[in-house]
Amino acid sequence: MLRTITVGLDGSQESRAAAEWAAREAKLRGLPLKIVHVWEPVPEPMAQAPLLGAETQQHWTERIPREAAQGIRLRHPGVEVFTEQVSGYPGDALAEAAKSAELLVLGSRGLGGIGGFMVGSVGLSAVAHTDRPVVLVRALEAAADEHETDPAGIPSAATPFRPVVLGLDVAHPDETLIEFAFDAAQRRATSLHVVHGWNPPPYYAYGTPANPALHEALALSASEAVAEVLRPWRKKFPDVKVVGTSRYGSPAVHVVDASHEASLVVVGRRIRRNPFGAHIGHVTHAVLHHSTAPVAVVPHS
Incomplete structure (x- = not known):
């Protein structure tokens, strides 16, 4: 089975930074990039609410990875990008997705104005339960220098x-x-x-x-x-x-x-x-x- 660089994407700034890092890594390794969006089902009573109906859920679960893939293809020409949507607990789903990956890439929030990550339960679970390498990337830390980003905070693919x-x-x-x-x-x-x-x-x-x-x-x-x-x-x-x-x-x-x-x-x-x-x-x-x-x-x- 062809291995991929797999990135977990939930639409947050942290996961977008992880996707950019993963795209650059995919180009370095000559591998395709797989964007995995995990949808955690909501309880049935909430799912029936007008703002959380089936059509709304489908719209957002499809839009997030689709738009991310489009942007990555523009910023990282030559990288093959495809998406996958799965449902379940994110930590378990991402650990499962890592089995067919060269490495798994996840976003992690920075600790305010000080250095370091706030590694959540999903990230720690994925790190602890997969036999593949896992990379954690902070928003604005995917590049070597934070000033080499666009206004949206996306690191430049040409950053040394x-x-x-x-x-x-x-x-x-x-x-x-x-x-x-x-x-x-x-x-x-x-x-x-x-x-x-x-x-x-x-x-x-x-x-x-x-x-x-x-x-x-x-x-x-x-x-x-x-x-x-x-x-x-x-x-x-x-x-x-x-x-x-x-x-x-x-x-x-x-x-x-x-x-x-x-x-x-x-x-x-x-x-x-x-x-x-x-x-x-x-x-x-x-x-x-x-x-x-x-x-x-x-x-x-």
């Missing part, structure tokens, strides 16, 4: 790409996650900034006086570990300029800091098939809520 940022766990490096980040940087003809945060082991951190020499040794070991993980990937992607950094402190804080200069942040989510259900790690969860750039969550084993 800033670096791609990868949050790396050197203790459990995953090939799927690393390859996604390198591939994203290569397609964008930009650099890759690999960020690793480290903390001393508990037996060093507690009950031990400050020791500059020990701190320096631990920092050097962490930097060497980053370099070792990246060595084969530098050879596999020789055209990608890689900057690897290892810093003391919270990995989430360092990745969020790096997001201010990024066009895309890539983090992982470990797939856990257990009775307790899906899980989003604390670092990924923090990055989702505080990154100022679009975030790709890549599930891996």
Whole structure:
């Protein structure tokens, strides 16, 4: 089955920004773009009301994706665009739509005047319940620079790409996650900034006086570990300029800091098939809520 770049659209500014980001990604990958509009049925008594009748519902459910597709075809010539309408709970419907997608793209609201996302239940559900990469895009954040938008807030398709940022766990490096980040940087003809945060082991951190020499040794070991993980990937992607950094402190804080200069942040989510259900790690969860750039969550084993 031909995979697509799939975007969830509900007509909001956030979902429109996600659709624009998805269209540009589709062009980078040479894939078609599928716009999915999920209609959540209203209770029968409300559906019979004059303003919520069958004709009104049909009008809006058809108009939103149709007009979005028309605009994307004009702004992104050469991208094949088609639409799909489904009914049900949006989180479940979008997770199902992601099964045939190369990646799923969703909009997420910005937190007022401060950086970061307000990731709703639909977005978190889709991230947690799909085995495909999910990208969350803020309105006005699909472009590297907000001033490079039209009056409606639609990012320019010609906006230059800033670096791609990868949050790396050197203790459990995953090939799927690393390859996604390198591939994203290569397609964008930009650099890759690999960020690793480290903390001393508990037996060093507690009950031990400050020791500059020990701190320096631990920092050097962490930097060497980053370099070792990246060595084969530098050879596999020789055209990608890689900057690897290892810093003391919270990995989430360092990745969020790096997001201010990024066009895309890539983090992982470990797939856990257990009775307790899906899980989003604390670092990924923090990055989702505080990154100022679009975030790709890549599930891996």
